[in-house]
Amino acid sequence: MKYSLAIHGGAGTILPESMTREKEQAYLQGLKDALQIGEQILIKNGSALDAVEAAVKVLEDNPLFNAGRGAVFTHDKTHEMDASIMCGKSITAGAVAGVKNIKNPVSLARKVMEKTEHVMLCGEGAMNFAKLINTEIMPDDYFYSEERYQQLHQALAEDIILLDHYHKTNDKKFGTVGAVALDTNGNLAAATSTGGMTNKKFGRVGDSPIIGAGTYANNAKCAVSCTGHGEYFIKSVVAYDVFCLMEYKQLSLEQACHLVVNTKLKNIGGEGGLIAIDKEGNISMPFNSIGMYRGMLSHNKPLHVAIYK
Amino acid sequence: MKYSLAIHGGAGTILPESMTREKEQAYLQGLKDALQIGEQILIKNGSALDAVEAAVKVLEDNPLFNAGRGAVFTHDKTHEMDASIMCGKSITAGAVAGVKNIKNPVSLARKVMEKTEHVMLCGEGAMNFAKLINTEIMPDDYFYSEERYQQLHQALAEDIILLDHYHKTNDKKFGTVGAVALDTNGNLAAATSTGGMTNKKFGRVGDSPIIGAGTYANNAKCAVSCTGHGEYFIKSVVAYDVFCLMEYKQLSLEQACHLVVNTKLKNIGGEGGLIAIDKEGNISMPFNSIGMYRGMLSHNKPLHVAIYK
Numbered sequence: 001m002k003y004s005l006a007i008h009g010g011a012g013t014i015l016p017e018s019m020t021r022e023k024e025q026a027y028l029q030g031l032k033d034a035l036q037i038g039e040q041i042l043i044k045n046g047s048a049l050d051a052v053e054a055a056v057k058v059l060e061d062n063p064l065f066n067a068g069r070g071a072v073f074t075h076d077k078t079h080e081m082d083a084s085i086m087c088g089k090s091i092t093a094g095a096v097a098g099v100k101n102i103k104n105p106v107s108l109a110r111k112v113m114e115k116t117e118h119v120m121l122c123g124e125g126a127m128n129f130a131k132l133i134n135t136e137i138m139p140d141d142y143f144y145s146e147e148r149y150q151q152l153h154q155a156l157a158e159d160i161i162l163l164d165h166y167h168k169t170n171d172k173k174f175g176t177v178g179a180v181a182l183d184t185n186g187n188l189a190a191a192t193s194t195g196g197m198t199n200k201k202f203g204r205v206g207d208s209p210i211i212g213a214g215t216y217a218n219n220a221k222c223a224v225s226c227t228g229h230g231e232y233f234i235k236s237v238v239a240y241d242v243f244c245l246m247e248y249k250q251l252s253l254e255q256a257c258h259l260v261v262n263t264k265l266k267n268i269g270g271e272g273g274l275i276a277i278d279k280e281g282n283i284s285m286p287f288n289s290i291g292m293y294r295g296m297l298s299h300n301k302p303l304h305v306a307i308y309k
Numbered sequence: 310m311k312y313s314l315a316i317h318g319g320a321g322t323i324l325p326e327s328m329t330r331e332k333e334q335a336y337l338q339g340l341k342d343a344l345q346i347g348e349q350i351l352i353k354n355g356s357a358l359d360a361v362e363a364a365v366k367v368l369e370d371n372p373l374f375n376a377g378r379g380a381v382f383t384h385d386k387t388h389e390m391d392a393s394i395m396c397g398k399s400i401t402a403g404a405v406a407g408v409k410n411i412k413n414p415v416s417l418a419r420k421v422m423e424k425t426e427h428v429m430l431c432g433e434g435a436m437n438f439a440k441l442i443n444t445e446i447m448p449d450d451y452f453y454s455e456e457r458y459q460q461l462h463q464a465l466a467e468d469i470i471l472l473d474h475y476h477k478t479n480d481k482k483f484g485t486v487g488a489v490a491l492d493t494n495g496n497l498a499a500a501t502s503t504g505g506m507t508n509k510k511f512g513r514v515g516d517s518p519i520i521g522a523g524t525y526a527n528n529a530k531c532a533v534s535c536t537g538h539g540e541y542f543i544k545s546v547v548a549y550d551v552f553c554l555m556e557y558k559q560l561s562l563e564q565a566c567h568l569v570v571n572t573k574l575k576n577i578g579g580e581g582g583l584i585a586i587d588k589e590g591n592i593s594m595p596f597n598s599i600g601m602y603r604g605m606l607s608h609n610k611p612l613h614v615a616i617y618k
Contacts, residue, residue: 080434086544091577093544097406097514098431118513119543122407123432125512203434204427205406212521212546234428235395235402237521240546241553248557268400 066175071195206230228272375484380504515539537581
């Protein structure tokens with residue numbers, strides 16, 4: 001009856017000195033909440049797919065994380081969100097890009113997977129699909145936070161596009177949330193969700209909704225969810241690269257994840273990290289940035305959450 | 310002074326009996342035109358990137374192929390196009406999804422690669438970027454053709470979403486164009502462009518603009534452009550899978566392409582094909598459908614175009 005669950009809430013320049021103790025505790029509590037909801041499903045022999053969706057929803061509903069409710073502001077003062085989900089048993093996937101006012105983009109991605117013949121829907125079209133299937137739509141003020149709005153004003157003033165929270169120059173945070181799970185039936189799943197970049201223009205899409213880049217799951221080897229500077233993750237096809245290194249080169253999960261994050265991505269300046277799980281329930285959570293909000297648990301390991309190295 | 314170039318104009322149920330001799334010749338001439346434009350660049354030591362962009366532009370400008378001018382109608386009687394391009398030397402890429410009225414989506418994808426810090430732009434935002442950089446915009450009637458319009462009406466009547474031209478039930482054509490090239494400096498590049506599916510709804514995005522799925526290029530091994538039932542190509546991360554089989558399992562280009570198209574994709578019902586080129590200039594163009602519009606040439610092989618097996 002083995003099960004495992006890992007989650008992340010973004011990676012980047014997370015400096016202890018720029019954190020208050022209260023804020024740190026709030027982040028850690030947010031991660032715990034998501035892990036506990038996921039575990040409740042796994043412990044009752046629920047599916048990995050249900051567990052990753054539920055854990056990501058908790059993180060989407062938490063205004064601290066850049067996904068769902070906590071999504072950052074685009075240049076046009078809107079919130080454009082991306083998400084994807086993949087089932088390692090059926091090798092099926094769903095994704096949405098550039099959707100607005102959706103309470104839980106990860107659940108919409110799952111509907112794309114289960115209710116359509118498609119994998120990816122984007123923009124207005126994806127919104128029309130969401131309305132058709134009665135997805136929960138929230139008004140603009142649900143996504144409003146004073147801190148996010150100030151981040152936009154700061155970015156507008158400096159004419160830069162920010163990757164999430166922003167404290168000072170050269171501070172980068174890659175706001176994304178994600179989960180990977182192994183259920184008691186031996187099935188793997190992965191999900192990723194993001195609010196993108198502060199001051200984002202031009203309908204930019206990062207790696208989060210791209211199957212193979214930000215998200216990948218295949219019972220044959222592993223499930224992976226990424227967080228980082230999305231453009232590097234897309235060009236490096238990060239999530240599927242972890243799978244291929246295991247499948248074709250017989251690397252262990254730990255070896256594959258370490259090589260991809262700490263060598264391949266690092267060598268090209270691709271800042272960030274990932275969470276991954278294999279069919280034995282091993283978990284790897286490497287990152288090459290200063291910090292990554294992350295947590296894990298399994299049938300025989302207690303809940304653990306962390307921010308720094 | 311080795312160079313090679315391969316192109317495709319889509320794959321699917323292309324039956325000789327449903328073709329007129331005139332139409333067949335028109336398709337073959339369209340492929341020849343694209344190859345010749347590409348070769349003019351390669352023979353003068355131009356870049357693989359310039360060659361694939363130029364060849365794809367010729368196919369986008371030809372109303373016979375489902376990309377650019379020949380893009381099929383969406384459910385809303387518009388034309389939504391996707392394209393991507395990747396440079397194997399710099400491992401950089403650009404992509405656009407769900408853009409309208411753009412004369413040459415492949416060139417817009419290249420601008421995303423070269424003029425922004427992003428890889429992928431989608432929908433309205435991508436259109437705003439296109440206008441900002443003075444991309445050539447065409448009126449709706451540029452994309453109108455009576456045949457495409459009839460295809461939409463047929464699809465609407467049957468309430469189905471078609472993958473391109475459509476003649477009778479179970480006839481599928483996957484309208485996409487693409488090119489891969491090796492230039493005399495040893496650099497590889499790949500590009501893919503599509504008009505999507507007739508009667509397409511909900512902002513569906515296929516594999517064409519997804520780096521790793523429809524398009525991938527890396528000087529270390531190969532350049533790949535795909536055409537087929539996009540959802541299967543996304544879930545299988547087809548273009549990067551060819552690369553990984555070569556890089557991690559030491560398969561030859563031919564072995565990797567054959568395995569992916571004729572075993573892995575075929576086993577899951579993923580109809581279509583791909584064109585690929587390695588750093589020695591070898592070309593592979595496998596497909597598991599009845600036909601694939603395709604062509605190739607190299608410094609020591611004459612131009613060759615074909616439709617059927």
